[in-house]
Amino acid sequence: MGEVVIVAIGGNSLVRENGRDGVDDQYEAVCETVVHIADMVEEGYNVVVTHGNGPQVGFGLRRSEIAEKYKDMPPVPLVNCVADTQGGIGYQIQQALMNEFAKRAINKKVATVITQVEVSKEDPNFKHPTKPIGSFFTKEQADKMIEEHPEWTMIEDSGRGYRRVVPSPKPIDIVEKDVIKTLIDNNYVVIAVGGGGIPVVKTEHSTYEGIDAVIDKDFATSLLAEQIKAGTLVITTGVPKVSINFGEPDQKELDFISVEELRKYKEENHFPEGSMLPKVEASLNFLEASGKRVIITNPESLKDAVNKKSGTHIVKQ
Ligand SMILES: Nc1ncnc2c1ncn2[C@@H]1O[C@H](COP(=O)(O)OP(=O)(O)O)[C@@H](O)[C@H]1O
Numbered sequence: 014m015g016e017v018v019i020v021a022i023g024g025n026s027l028v029r030e031n032g033r034d035g036v037d038d039q040y041e042a043v044c045e046t047v048v049h050i051a052d053m054v055e056e057g058y059n060v061v062v063t064h065g066n067g068p069q070v071g072f073g074l075r076r077s078e079i080a081e082k083y084k085d086m087p088p089v090p091l092v093n094c095v096a097d098t099q100g101g102i103g104y105q106i107q108q109a110l111m112n113e114f115a116k117r118a119i120n121k122k123v124a125t126v127i128t129q130v131e132v133s134k135e136d137p138n139f140k141h142p143t144k145p146i147g148s149f150f151t152k153e154q155a156d157k158m159i160e161e162h163p164e165w166t167m168i169e170d171s172g173r174g175y176r177r178v179v180p181s182p183k184p185i186d187i188v189e190k191d192v193i194k195t196l197i198d199n200n201y202v203v204i205a206v207g208g209g210g211i212p213v214v215k216t217e218h219s220t221y222e223g224i225d226a227v228i229d230k231d232f233a234t235s236l237l238a239e240q241i242k243a244g245t246l247v248i249t250t251g252v253p254k255v256s257i258n259f260g261e262p263d264q265k266e267l268d269f270i271s272v273e274e275l276r277k278y279k280e281e282n283h284f285p286e287g288s289m290l291p292k293v294e295a296s297l298n299f300l301e302a303s304g305k306r307v308i309i310t311n312p313e314s315l316k317d318a319v320n321k322k323s324g325t326h327i328v329k330q
């Protein structure tokens with residue numbers, strides 16, 4: 014069996030029109046992304062797919078809030094909005110991959126696993142929201158939104174505009190890890206931990222219950238990679254490479270870098286919270302645990318990146 018490679022698809026990379034995209038537009042973006050995943054499968058990699066949901070879970074929560082405002086419908090809790098995005102995006106990736114495999118006569122089955130991810134109720138991140146969700150707003154729009162919704166917290170997101178943020182506890186355990194491993198061992202391309210996984214806490218009776226939050230999919234993906242012993246973690250996002258001095262005149266893209274160098278750049282604050290920082294921290298966690306290499310790139314560079322011709326590669330010395 015080929016090397017197990019986990020590929021994380023960024024939620025923003027599936028949205029182009031800042032909240033104006035329809036379901037069909039997202040499916041189109043999914044179809045473009047799966048072409049590159051199928052290329053990797055054709056090359057013999059044993060691929061596991063995870064995905065984000067930052068924009069989508071924000072759209073879902075907003076729909077629920079607007080419906081509630083007009084007293085039409087009871088609200089959908091955030092944890093259920095996460096579950097909805099996991100099913101909705103998972104369905105699109107699953108169908109697009111199956112169709113792409115059929116077109117190329119690739120002998121692989123596909124399954125999406127509804128994945129719960131355990132977090133701690135005591136996680137300090139519940140008191141300090143950092144996970145950007147939903148649309149991007151201008152400063153004027155953001156000020157107006159805060160006036161209308163004083164309970165919201167909004168932040169500036171990497172020079173792209175203002176976004177609402179929600180709590181993002183750190184993942185402790187992937188509840189369905191054994192099911193995921195069994196499917197991988199049985200020739201399935203598995204789609205798992207969608208949207209970072211559905212956040213759950215363990216009760217004193219050892220049962221699980223959902224909790225309102227959005228787990229960062231990069232942290233959940235790196236934990237899954239560790240738990241199923243994947244060698245390579247690939248994080249796809251909106252840029253082909255990670256940069257230092259991002260957005261500045263002296264911006265510099267990184268090609269091959271060591272764990273030590275990446276840690277140094279992180280300490281020098283080159284990576285903003287809520288966008289590039291979680292990817293960098295998730296990469297460091299994975300490499301410091303069991304991982305061999307991490308690649309950060311955009312979906313269209315996937316095939317070149319795994320063949321070391323593109324992307325940012327973080328390697329152990
Ligand atoms: N140092 C950096 N290097 C590259 N991109 C950066 C950096 N800092 C911020 N970014 C921005 O962060 C984005 C990735 O974060 P985000 O869009 O939130 O992730 P996701 O693709 O998982 O949804 C990139 O597309 C880029 O616009």
Ligand SMILES: NC(=O)OP(=O)(O)O
Nearest residue numbers: 024065066067208230
């Ligand atoms: N849940 C999550 O991390 O989503 P994004 O990758 O879309 O930010």
